Amino acid sequence: MSACSDSPAKVLTVHAWQVIVTASCARRDLYDLRTNAVIPQTIRPWLSSLGTTSGGESLWITDVPNTHRITVAVASGRVVVLPRMEPTHAAQRRSAEDFFAALWEQLARYAG
Amino acid sequence: MAIDEKSIVEAVSGLGFKGNEEGLIPAFGLHLTTHFADYYNRSSFAVARAMEGSGLEDDARALLVEAGHICAFNTFGGIMKSAEWDAVVAPMIKTREDWLHGIVAVINAFGWGKWHIERLDPGVELKIRIENSYECTGWLRDYPVSKFARCYLATGGVAGLMNLMYVGDITTRPELTEAYYVELFRGGDAFHAVETSCMARGDAHCELKAAKS
Amino acid sequence: MGARLQAVVDRIRTQSKGLPNIDLARLNLRTGQPLSRLANEIPDDPTLVRSAEAFADEVLGFRKSGGRA
Numbered sequence: 001m002s003a004c005s006d007s008p009a010k011v012l013t014v015h016a017w018q019v020i021v022t023a024s025c026a027r028r029d030l031y032d033l034r035t036n037a038v039i040p041q042t043i044r045p046w047l048s049s050l051g052t053t054s055g056g057e058s059l060w061i062t063d064v065p066n067t068h069r070i071t072v073a074v075a076s077g078r079v080v081v082l083p084r085m086e087p088t089h090a091a092q093r094r095s096a097e098d099f100f101a102a103l104w105e106q107l108a109r110y111a112g
Numbered sequence: 113m114a115i116d117e118k119s120i121v122e123a124v125s126g127l128g129f130k131g132n133e134e135g136l137i138p139a140f141g142l143h144l145t146t147h148f149a150d151y152y153n154r155s156s157f158a159v160a161r162a163m164e165g166s167g168l169e170d171d172a173r174a175l176l177v178e179a180g181h182i183c184a185f186n187t188f189g190g191i192m193k194s195a196e197w198d199a200v201v202a203p204m205i206k207t208r209e210d211w212l213h214g215i216v217a218v219i220n221a222f223g224w225g226k227w228h229i230e231r232l233d234p235g236v237e238l239k240i241r242i243e244n245s246y247e248c249t250g251w252l253r254d255y256p257v258s259k260f261a262r263c264y265l266a267t268g269g270v271a272g273l274m275n276l277m278y279v280g281d282i283t284t285r286p287e288l289t290e291a292y293y294v295e296l297f298r299g300g301d302a303f304h305a306v307e308t309s310c311m312a313r314g315d316a317h318c319e320l321k322a323a324k325s
Numbered sequence: 326m327g328a329r330l331q332a333v334v335d336r337i338r339t340q341s342k343g344l345p346n347i348d349l350a351r352l353n354l355r356t357g358q359p360l361s362r363l364a365n366e367i368p369d370d371p372t373l374v375r376s377a378e379a380f381a382d383e384v385l386g387f388r389k390s391g392g393r394a
Contacts, residue, residue: 030141054128059199069138073199080195082138167359171350178347298343
């Protein structure tokens with residue numbers, strides 16, 4: 001279990017999104033995006049292609065081995081990336097940034 | 113009450129939580145672990161037993177319960193801020209008190225004993241009954257019936273729930289910083305819990321009551 | 326008897342950054358003596374005083390503990 005308090009959040013900008021980055025005393029940050037729009041079911045196959053998936057209609061989880069776990073709350077449009085601890089902070093951030101950039105493209109393609 | 117515990121337990125169970133290649137379970141915005149309950153039990157009980165008769169038993173108990181406060185703040189607080197919570201529990205929430213019923217359902221999904229809210233007087237008192245608390249189950253297997261209550265972590269957890277809800281306001285998704293912890297748990301307004309019944313003492317189940325002191 | 330130990334207890338009680346009772350419980354376990362309750366009855370043994378003062382410095386933020394970074 002998490003046993004220590006998080007530090008105040010910072011922001012990662014990806015296109016027009018402001019992803020909230022909460023630093024932890026554990027060796028990983030948490031990336032939290034609130035799109036405030038329902039995530040379309042049409043992007044689920046793309047998400048599934050990134051790793052191992054679980055969850056039902058309202059909650060999708062994609063685990064990308066050695067990289068991070070992506071959690072999607074479909075109705076609220078919230079997307080959270082929880083990095084693995086092994087990569088450096090810089091590598092964690094790069095992976096999260098790449099993912100959110102790709103998600104932006106996917107949403108633009110299917111929601112537009 | 114709008115919370116459907118059965119569907120929460122099913123949803124959480126269906127997520128297939130298991131350790132990744134780092135041995136951790138990244139879920140609910142936290143890193144959880146799977147290990148034997150006895151790993152915690154034997155560590156905490158060894159501390160408590162070593163202190164008994166030394167004049168320091170109350171200090172040991174206070175610190176073991178404090179570990180429960182910190183666990184409640186980070187773990188329960190983290191769960192209630194998570195995307196999983198948004199997807200599975202939040203749609204059922206109709207009242208402020210549903211937040212507490214929701215987190216108890218998640219606790220039960222994780223298998224930390226079978227928790228049940230016996231009484232909730234908002235902002236005043238919370239009484240929780242626990243069947244098969246893992247702390248007591250471990251105690252009774254390894255040691256004789258105790259003179260003292262033994263659910264240290266649960267005691268801190270129950271107080272923690274009230275502090276997150278009614279001293280702070282977890283419904284506004286605050287940052288779980290050390291300063292916020294101090295504000296919630298260390299002010300004169302904080303809730304404290306006592307274990308009024310405990311299986312380790314020979315009672316049929318455990319019962320914990322959190323109130324302001 | 327125990328004047329220096331009592332001073333450490335008073336310092337933690339009044340300057341604690343959080344719940345003084347928790348910090349005092351930690352002091353008691355760290356030193357192995359119920360200082361928060363009996364400091365003025367326990368002799369000011371130099372080793373015990375040093376240990377209590379070091380803990381007070383640590384818990385009041387004057388010195389980092391050797392714990393997790």
